[in-house]
Amino acid sequence: MEKLMIRGGRPLRGTVGISGAKNSAIALLPAAILAESEVRLDNLPHLSDVAIYTELLEELGGKVRWNSDSMSIDPSGMRSVPMPNGRVKLLRASYYLMGALLGRFGEATIGLPGGCNFEPRPIDQHIKGFEALGAVVSNEHGAIRIRAKELRGAKIYLDVVSVGATINIMLAASRAKGFTVIENAAKEPEIVDVATLLSAMGAKIKGAGTETIRIEGVSSMHGCRHSIIPDRIQAGTYMLAAAATRGDVLIDNIIPKHMEALTAKLQEMGVHVYEMDEAIRVIGQPHYEAVDVKALVYPGFATDLQSPMTSLLTQAQGVSILSDYVYSNRFKHVPELMRMGANIRVEGRSAIIEGSRLNAAKVRATDLRAGAALAVAALTVEEGTTEITGVEYIDRGYERLVEHLSNLGAEVWREG
Ligand SMILES: CC(=O)N[C@H]1[C@@H](OP(=O)(O)OP(=O)(O)OC[C@H]2O[C@@H](n3ccc(=O)[nH]c3=O)[C@H](O)[C@@H]2O)O[C@H](CO)[C@@H](O)[C@@H]1O
Numbered sequence: 001m002e003k004l005m006i007r008g009g010r011p012l013r014g015t016v017g018i019s020g021a022k023n024s025a026i027a028l029l030p031a032a033i034l035a036e037s038e039v040r041l042d043n044l045p046h047l048s049d050v051a052i053y054t055e056l057l058e059e060l061g062g063k064v065r066w067n068s069d070s071m072s073i074d075p076s077g078m079r080s081v082p083m084p085n086g087r088v089k090l091l092r093a094s095y096y097l098m099g100a101l102l103g104r105f106g107e108a109t110i111g112l113p114g115g116c117n118f119e120p121r122p123i124d125q126h127i128k129g130f131e132a133l134g135a136v137v138s139n140e141h142g143a144i145r146i147r148a149k150e151l152r153g154a155k156i157y158l159d160v161v162s163v164g165a166t167i168n169i170m171l172a173a174s175r176a177k178g179f180t181v182i183e184n185a186a187k188e189p190e191i192v193d194v195a196t197l198l199s200a201m202g203a204k205i206k207g208a209g210t211e212t213i214r215i216e217g218v219s220s221m222h223g224c225r226h227s228i229i230p231d232r233i234q235a236g237t238y239m240l241a242a243a244a245t246r247g248d249v250l251i252d253n254i255i256p257k258h259m260e261a262l263t264a265k266l267q268e269m270g271v272h273v274y275e276m277d278e279a280i281r282v283i284g285q286p287h288y289e290a291v292d293v294k295a296l297v298y299p300g301f302a303t304d305l306q307s308p309m310t311s312l313l314t315q316a317q318g319v320s321i322l323s324d325y326v327y328s329n330r331f332k333h334v335p336e337l338m339r340m341g342a343n344i345r346v347e348g349r350s351a352i353i354e355g356s357r358l359n360a361a362k363v364r365a366t367d368l369r370a371g372a373a374l375a376v377a378a379l380t381v382e383e384g385t386t387e388i389t390g391v392e393y394i395d396r397g398y399e400r401l402v403e404h405l406s407n408l409g410a411e412v413w414r415e416g
């Protein structure tokens with residue numbers, strides 16, 4: 001079993017360059033299905049989720065070519081192959097195949113998605129959207145079968161603000177007849193990135209990044225070239241690691257505006273954070289104040305940074321309360337942090353964290369950001385080596401983690 005080994009206690013120092021965003025990449029790859037000629041994606045991260053998505057596109061008949069950090073996808077020979085099982089179950093974002101295949105071919109059969117299962121993650125709002133567009137949806141032994149003779153634009157009010165449902169409806173509605181309006185849409189930067197790609201492919205989309213998105217369907221879409229936005233969660237994780245180790249790190253190739261909720265919270269704790277045009281410098285301090293954090297939809301504090309934030313809060317003086325209003329049970333990292341000496345109690349959707357010194361331990365990453373939390377925690381430990389298993393989760397979201405941390409002066413390696 002592969003392990004991530006970290007001997008902590010060294011302040012991180014130097015510069016780290018951030019790759020393209022995972023949560024954009026795995027929506028943009030299926031979006032390419034909607035085109036009838038080649039789509040080129042630049043700044044594509046080298047992650048296991050991207051590798052799996054590439055295989056899915058090939059299974060559907062797409063021709064895919066990697067060239068360094070770029071990928072060309074020729075979707076002209078694609079078909080809507082049923083995928084009730086197999087690779088679709090390995091990642092969450094396989095649900096985007098539903099919207100993309102429905103938009104291009106009027107049909108899709110896709111197994112219910114996998115990904116990080118920190119709590120049940122329903123897709124009822126995606127299905128509600130497809131049905132509003134005129135599709136018939138059935139659940140056939142765990143696979144979602146979607147058929148539409150003709151997709152027609154509709155007004156769709158999302159009951160919950162959902163990134164996945166917003167993007168999935170945008171994908172299908174791009175090829176529907178007439179106007180679609182998504183109300184109570186998610187506003188995450190990844191949604192704007194998908195809308196930018198779809199527009200470059202010929203779609204007519206207005207309002208992405210606000211709570212009302214208007215889409216006028218088009219009958220055909222074409223290839224284009226698009227550069228993926230930087231990964232704000234990866235960037236945030238390095239900001240947290242820099243603060244937790246009392247280091248001094250320049251996080252480069254990012255959009256600082258995307259980091260505002262985290263930047264503000266770090267400053268409230270007493271971390272020195274300086275914004276530049278495309279970078280942020282984080283300078284750690286000897287003492288941090290305890291703070292309260294609420295994970296919310298964008299532009300609130302990202303739920304995907306909630307777990308690594310828990311690790312930083314163990315380094316603050318006093319009691320912090322961290323509540324997650326997106327996923328009420330996203331606390332699988334807590335028992336593992338407690339093995340490392342953290343003093344944390346979970347009550348409802350909140351973790352109550354009392355500052356404490358952490359020690360080395362053998363711990364297990366149960367999901368991607370739980371893994372990030374354990375890595376941040378391990379970097380603060382002054383004696384001994386922390387062993388983190390479940391490395392395959394971390395590989396879903398952090399490109400070249402060992403190399404980046406080593407360049408910043410950490411003692412970190414993989415074993416097994
Ligand atoms: C691949 C990808 O981009 N993953 C991100 C995406 O996941 P994902 O798109 O799956 O998350 P959503 O934004 O859809 O989920 C938000 C909330 O809505 C609920 N919900 C969602 C859909 C639905 O049909 N019904 C429903 O009840 C979920 O259970 C959750 O409580 O956004 C999450 C919230 O920012 C992030 O943590 C994930 O990293």
Ligand SMILES: C=C(OP(=O)(O)O)C(=O)O
Pocket residue numbers: 023091092093114115116117304368369397
């Ligand atoms: C939960 C996450 O990913 P996914 O939705 O792909 O499981 C994440 O990126 O933190």
